[in-house]
Amino acid sequence: MDDVVFLEELLAIPSSSGKEDGVAEYLVGQMATLGFRAHRDKVGNVVGMLGDPEARREIVLLGHIDTVPGLIPVRRRGNRLYGRGAVDAKGPLAAFVLAAARVAPLLNGTRLVVIGAVEEEIHGRGAHYLARIMQPPDCVIIGEPSDWEGITLGYKGRLCVDYRLVQPGGHSAGERPGPAEKAVTFWNQLMTYSEELNHGRSGHFNTLDPALRECRTFSDGLDDGVDMNIVLRLPPGADASDLKRKMQAWCNGANLSFPGSDPPFRAEKNTPPVRALLRAIRAEGGRPRFKLKTGTSDMNTVGPAWGCPIVAYGPGDSSLDHTPDEHIEIEEFRRGINVLARALETLAD
16 A cells, blocks of 8 residues: 555545544555454444454554544645645554554564544544543554654643623613623633743743633623633643632633543653654654643543553644644655654564
8 A cells, every 4th residue: 555645545535523434434444455453433433453352462553533624635745745634633643554554464462453533623532432441551652743753742731611601781881891891801810810820930831821712792682792712721730620610710700611621641751652762763863852742632531541651653743733734744754654663563572
């Protein structure tokens, strides 16, 4: 199977979160062609296995098949392959599949499981299901872009906040603040708290970072209201429950709900998958470096649940995540496959 054609065909099948069936069926078929025992589980994750099903050691490569919305025509331009998911995260998942197939003949007493999870981009339904039903493997590599020389050890946490306030309508010349003004006061209080908390801290991985995603006012002539959506990026040590209590105290009668939450997570550096990747990157002529990400990934879910050695790796420039210019360098994609194959060979030995 041509490596780049495989990724190209994955990119050509739209798979925004909740609409992964087409790409999942394609992936099951291609994995079977490569020798995997492949199927879809109860929630729709694609699961492919190589090696002895009764092997004592298990290595899990966990990527995701969904993308954010937005059609980017799949095309090659020089050494670049464009398409939604090229970086986040069909590129890393394709590298997982191809590297695992390459080392399949070398799996002495080790079982390789490659998983393409569903709905990672919205609430991580696929990973949450895996965290509940699977026994902890010996080690895990999460498929997220780090560039081929990068190794990601941690991700910040996340707390989603929905703010809604409705009150009887009033004249703009009146003395009572309207819902929009109250929402702005709430947002300013949250920003002030964050700035005070972050004082003296260095690096975005260690700061509390609120982001205002949406703010919308509405009125039916009798009642006025405002809806606001906020996402907070949580540093290590952040107490989400305490933060919720503070926001409830600031909300001035609004209704607050918290539709999504992920704890921050940071993996250990001196573990078998990290050492294997360091060795593999150097063998490919690269200079490995460690990264800490300000977003979230499935590491935030399965890392605490499984408690095993874990790391994130994958080809691609993460600054292109979710952008209209999303693309992957073809040479980097191929180097990422080589690095993963070398690392898996070391881990399986």
